[in-house]
Amino acid sequence: MKLVGISFAEFQTCHLLLCVALALSFNQVSTTNETDRFVLLQFKAGIIKDPFGVLNSWNNSIGLCQWYGVTCGRRHRRVTVLDLSSQGLSGSISPHIGNLSFIRELLLQNNSFDHKIPPQVSQLRHLRILGLHNNSLIGEIPKNISGCVDLVMLLLGNNQLIGEIPGDLGSLLKLRWLNLYANNLTGSVPSSIGNLSSLEILYLTQNNLGGSIPQVLGHLSNLHLLGIGFNRLSGTIPSSLLNLSSLIMFDVARNQIQGTLPAGIAHKLQDLEFFSVTENQLQGPIPPSISNCTKLDVLQIGSNKFSGKVPSWENLFKLGRFQIFGNQLGSGKPEDLSFLCSLTNSTKLEYVSIGKNKFSGVLPKCLGNLSTTLKAFSATTNQISGELPKEIGNIVNLEVLFMNLNHLSGVIPSNFANLQNLRILQVSHNNLGGIIPSFLGNLTKLIELHMGGNNFHGQIPSHLSNCQSLYLLDLCNNNLSGAIPPQLIGLLSLAIILDLSRNHLTGVLPIEVGNLRNLNVLDISNNLLVGEIPSSLGYCIALTSLRMGGNFFHGSIPQSIMSLGGIEELDLSRNNLSGQIPKFLAIFRSLKLLNLSYNKFEGRLPREGVFKNATATSIVGNNELCGGLQEFHLPNCISKSFKSTKINIIIFFAFVIPGVLGMALHVAIIYLHWVKKNVNEPNSDFAYLNHVYISYETLLKATGGFSSTNLIGVGGFGSVYKGIFEDIGVVVAVKVLHLNRPSALNSFIVECEASKNMKHRNILEILTVCSYNDHRGPYLKALIYKYMKNGSLKCWLHPCTTSSHGNRLSKKLNFIQRINIAIDVASALYYLHHQCRVPIVHCDIKPSNILLDAEMVAHVGDFGLAKFLDTLTNQMSSVVRGTTGYIPPEYAMGFKASKEGDVYSYGILLLEIFTGLSPTDHTFRDNLTLHNFVAKALPEQVLEITDIFLLQEREGNLDPYSRWHLFSESDGIFQECLVMMYNIGVACSYQVPERRRCISEVPHQLRQIREKLLELGLHE
Known part of the structure; x- marks a missing residue:
C-alpha cells in the first residue's frame, strides 16, 4: 500500500520518529519552563511588601503562565511579559531576573522598589521595554545595559539613581524612547546618544547633568521630544539641533545656557508646538522668525537676558501660553507694548506674562481684543504709565490680572465690573487714586486683592464683604479713612493676610475681628485706631503675625491673647497700653519677635521664653518696668518697706474684710436662687x-x-x-x-x-x-x-432617598466644586491634627459627615467617635472605630486611633469624590478595593476611572490615546491634574500607616492643582 508516494511501513517509521521528537521537545519545554518558575519565585522572595496580594497566585496550584502579571509565549510557553506596575510593591529586583531569556517586556513602574538595578538585566537580549520609572531605585544605571540589544523603550525616570549616563547606551540602535528624568544623575550628556538614529523621545529633565549639549544630537533626525531642562547644562544651543524638522517639543529650561538664538531659528521647526528656554543666560534680540512656527502652543523664553524690541506674533494662531517675563526687553519708548496687538490673532490664548522687563508707554486699548479664552495677564514690575484701559473689561474670562509695581495712574475703570471670573487682582505700588470702587464687592470669585501702595482715599467699602472666597486683602499704605467695616473684618474666608496698615483709619477695632479664625497675618499698624484691644482677638487662633503698633489703643493686653499659641510675631508698640506684661507671653514657644516699646507697661519683666532674647524683644519707652535680663538695662524690682506693709495691713482691715463679708453674702443669695430654680425646672x-x-x-x-x-x-x-x-x-x-x-x-x-x-x-x-x-x-x-442648606456630600455623589433634599438630587458637582470640597476637608483635618490646643482624631471621615452650606463650602461634622490624642494610650483597642469602607486596616487589627487613620479615610473619600464610586460599591469584591482599583489604572487609564460627568464638563472630545496628548492645548494638563489628584488619594490610603502622606501637605498640593484647572477655564 502506498500513501502519496511512500509505503505504509515508511509512514509508520516517520510517525514514530515524529512522536519521539515531540516528546523530546515537550521535555525540553518543561525543563526550561521550570527555569522561569524558579526565577519568578526568586523574584517573589525579594518582595517585602505586597499590599494587594498580587503575588499570592504565584504558587504550585496553577501553572506559572496563569500567575498574576505573567504572560507566556504560545509556542514555547516561556515568560514573555512580566507586568507588575502600580501594585505598591516594595523590595528588591532579584538578580535572577536575568535568566528570563525570552522576556520582551519587564514592567515594574509605579512601585516602591528601593535597591539597585541588578546588572543581570543586561542578559535579557530579547527585552524590548524596560519600565522601572516611578520607584525608589538607587545606585547607578548598569553600565552593561547595552547588552539588551533589542531595547526600544528604556524608562528609568523618577528614581534616585546616581552616577553618569553610560556611554554604551549609544549602541542600542533600536532605542526609540529614553526616559531618565527626575534622578540624581551627574556628568554630561553622552555624545554617543547621537548614534541612536531611531530615537524619538529623549527626556533627561531634572537631574544634575553638566557640560554642554552635544552637537551630535542634531543627527537624531527622528527626534520628536527633547527634554533636558532643570539641569546644569552650559555652553550654547547647537545650531544643528534647531534644524531638526521632526521636533515637536524643545525644552532646555532652567540651565546655564548662554549665547543667542539664531535669527533663522524657525526655518526648519515647522512642527514645533512647545518651545521653552526659560531661566537660562541667553541674550540678544528675540528672533522675529519664531513667528513662523505657526503650530506653537507654548512659547516660554522668560528669565534670560533678552533685550530690544519684541517682534510681532501675528502668525501664531494656535498660541496658548506666551511668557517673556524677567528679561531686559523694551527701550523706554511709547511703542514698547505694540506687540501686544499682534497677539489678538491668537484665538486660543490663555496665559500672557510680560512682567519684570523695561517696558514703558501705556497699555494699548487693543488689550480688550485679546481672546476671550485669556485667563491670566501679568505685566508686573515694568515702567508702564497712563491709565488702566477700560477695554480690559472685555476679557470676561480673565481670572488673574497682575499690574503691580508700575507707574499707573487714574482710577479703577468701571468696566472692570464685567470681570466676574476674576480671582486675583494685583494693582499695588502704582499711583492709582480715587475711592476703592464698591463694584469690587460684586466680583465674588476674588480670592486675592492687592491694592496697597497707591493713593486711594475715602472709606473701605463694606461691599468687599460680599467676596466670600477672599483669603488675602492688602490695602496698606494708602490714604484710607473712616472706620473699619465690621462686615469686612469679620469675613470668615480671610486666611492668609489682612493688611490695612499705614492709612488713616479711625474708631475701634470691631469685635468681629474674632471671626478671623483662619487668618495668618493681621496688620492694622500705623492708623488712628482707639479703644481697648478686643478680647475676641483670642479666637484668631491661626495667627502667626499680629501687628497693631502705631495706634492709640489703651488698657491692658487681654488674657484671651493666650489662645494664640502659634503666634510668631507680636507688635503692640507705640500705643497707650498699660498694666503688667502678661506672663503667658513668656510661654509662647513659637514667639520669635515681640515689640512692646513705647507704651505704659509696669511691673516685673518676665525672664523666660522670648524674654530670654534681648534682640528679639523690644520694651524701650516703658519707664515703669523693672527686672528682666541685664541686657534690657532695667532697674531692679525693689521689695516693699515695712512701713508700706503696715499701711497695707490697715487698708486690709479697713476695706478688704468688709468687702469679703459682703461678697460672701452676695454668693449666698445667688446660691439660694440657683437651688430654687433647680427644684422647679x-x-x-x-x-x-x-x-x-x-x-x-x-x-x-x-x-x-x-x-x-x-x-x-x-x-x-x-x-x-x-x-x-x-x-x-x-x-x-x-x-x-x-x-x-x-x-x-x-x-x-x-x-x-x-x-x-x-x-x-x-x-x-x-x-x-x-x-x-x-x-x-x-x-x-x-x-x-x-x-447646611446643601445637605451632605453623600447625596451629591450618590442617589439619596431623603425627601427633604428635593430636586437638588438631579444636580452634579463639577470639577472645581469637588476640589474645593477636598481642600476644605483636608484643611479641617490639618487643623484638628496640628492646630488644636489638644489634637483631635475624627475617626469617621466619610461623605455623609461632610456637610455643604449655601456657598458649597464643606464642613466636617459628627464628632461622636472623635478621640483626643492626649488621652490615647499605647495599648491596643478592641473597638473598631469608623464606617465600613473608610476604616483604616490597622483599626481592624486593634491599633489605636491615630492621625494616620484619619488620613486613610480622607484618601478613600478623595478617590470617591472623583471616581464617583463608593468604597462599598458592588464592583469591589475579591480583594479589589477602591484604592488598588485607582492605583492600577494610573496613569494610562485615568479617564476611564473618572466620573463621566467630569469628562463631559470638558469642552470638546478627549482623546486619551493620542500620542502627543500631554502637549495638546489643554487636555494633557487636565489629565495630568487628574493623575496628580488620584496620586494624592492613593498616597493617603496606603495599607501601611507609615507610608501615608502627611495631611499638612495636602491642602497646598490641591490648591496648586486647582490653579492649573482654573487656567484651563474650568469654573464653579
Missing part, C-alpha cells in the same frame, strides 16, 4: 459662652414635634431634624440622640467636649446643646448646629 445644659438658651418646648416647636417631614437623616447614634426658630428667624439642624443605643450618651459627651476645643471655617459649629432631665432619668439630649 429640669436641668438644661447648653452651649458655651454667648450661646442662646434653647428650651425643650422651643425645640419641639421648631422641629414640628420632631416631625418626619423635617427629618434630614438618621445616623448610628441619632436622628437629625431641620428646625426653624421663627421668633429670631434662624434655621438650624437638630441632632437628637438615640439614648437607648449603646455609646450614644458617650457620643454626646465626646462631641460636646470636642466642640469646646474647635473653631474652624470647615468644621460644623455647634450653636448650643439641650440636655433635658427629670426625676426619672435622661429624657432628651440634643445638639443644635448651623443648618
